[in-house]
Amino acid sequence: MQSLTVADPSQVAAARRIAATVARAVGFGEVDQGRVALVATELAGNLVRHGRGGQLLVGSQAPDGPGEAPVVELLALDRGPGMTDIAACLRDGFSTAGTPGTGLGAIIRQSENFDIHSAPGSGTAILARLRRGRAALPPAAVSCAAVNLPKPGEEVSGDAWAFELGAETAALFVADGLGHGPLAAEASREAIRLFRRAPLAAPTEVLRSVHGGLRPTRGAAVAIARLDLAARVVAYGGIGNIAGTIVAADGVRRMVSLNGTAGHTARSIQEFRYPVLGLSLIVLCSDGLGTSWSLDRYPGLASRDPLLIAGVLCRDFARGTDDLTVAVLRAAAP
Template sequence: MHRITVTEASQVAEARRRAVAVAQGIGFDETAAGRVALVVTELATNIVKYGVPGEVLVGTYEDGTGSGIEILALDQGPGVSDLGSALRDGHSTGGSAGEGLGAVRRLADAFDIVSRPGSGTAVLARMSGVRSTAPGAEATFGSVTVPLKGETANGDAYGIHERADGWTAIVADGLGHGPDAAKASEEALRLFRRNQDKPPAAILSDIHAGLSHTRGGAISVARYGRDASTLTFTGIGNVLGAVVSGTGTKRTVSLAGTAGHAARRIQEFEYPMRPDDLFVLCSDGIATGFSIDGYPGLARAHPTLVAGVIFRDFARARDDATVLVVRGQVR
């Protein structure tokens, strides 16, 4: 994802330029790219006026709802006390051209917002180039993945394979950061795709064997079986997972080592996971104490928005950062 810091007005234009470039790069026509420009301008202007410090993340998505561009606006401002009024179309966020968050919601194919007084606001807008997401479809998963500031190569990678009875997911964190870390995580993702129907421990064993020519990294693989309501997890190194339910957060166990070089054991662990629970998987660019327990209602939000809030509040400044959020089953 592209990451644009937004602390003053001149950065609104940079956010708009980067977002339009991404949209055009995936085939958006002039009209669709114009919608993207309006949405980003509104969201970035909103941060400048009410939410500094903040940032805009711009990336692409492809899932059961369709494909297109997604924009996350994350701020650490005072929050919105009256979301109903803020979302009313025509209620301007300080005189910007789009006439408020209501216009963003109208222009987007998918829209979600969470805000907590004193703790900032997070907004997600997704747009497809043809305005044709599947009717009634909801996203099973969402993510945020960004390189260390100053790097263009992301040393993290993630993947998800949706199955008839659930899904299998991976987050790979190449050792260190930069191009060599990216090569390791990309190779892990290639091996995951080749072996994704095997049991999680077998997938991880194949990845471990296949990364010996790279610098290696931390890898975790998880599989959710809907019929058994069970999450099977295996990991080498510090890619950390957690099952988030209405009763709290259960963290998974990952064993010490470096995939590709040193792993004494590869072992599977099982955890109960209900269809409406979330599974969160984070690289070590996210603090180990990450939690959404203190965010009322966030677990019901779009998975990408959940990932965005975790990234905003728990990202470390010294590494690439990835958050993958997967819902047990679409409601």
């Protein structure tokens, strides 16, 4: 994703242009580009007017298969005063800044998917997804999304992530190439390629394949979480400092990654199994995110869209000195 700082009205136009460029790059026509530009303008304007400045993330998803349409995602994050009454703020005509009060309504009408989290004193996060041709985005029992950003000052992220959904299993994989920049990105991309050869295999099999295949690269920290949807069990394995966490009805558990660097040193490759109950989240983070985060401070956030969850965690816990990936898999209760 691209990250844009929006702290001044002069930066709104730049946000609009960049969002339209992303839409054009994934095949959006002029009408759909116009929708994306409008949503970006409203989100960026809200960051200035209501959020005291903030961050606009713009990304895209390629089609999953034949006949599918690409998606543009926009995520606005601020640490402003937040909303006391979200429902009131979503109604056309409601305004706290002397405007016509139609901005959020316009975003909702132009988007195929909209989500929001806000609380007094905790800032606001708003997500809008737009699909080419206004194709519907049906709800899914298992969904996954991630924020992946380069270290400030770098052009590319040394992190990468991937998700695979099968009939009975789902797998989430994150790689953090050693260091930063193009060589780190090369290592993490190769890790993703190796993962995709057998993405739903047991974590130990995936890790052994990735460890052997990364030897020509500078190496990476890697982790995979494989969820058995029927048994409601997560099998997890990691090499290096990817942090894995389960947030479920029965509590929060930090999963175990072992020391090492895939492609260079891995004294032990092992998987650990964790049962999960009810609606559950699997969160995998590279070390660009601080370790002190907890969803307890954000009432209601755990039930929101995975990308909204990832965005809030990045907003509030990013170290700012490293590449950053926060990937969130959400599985509904059976």
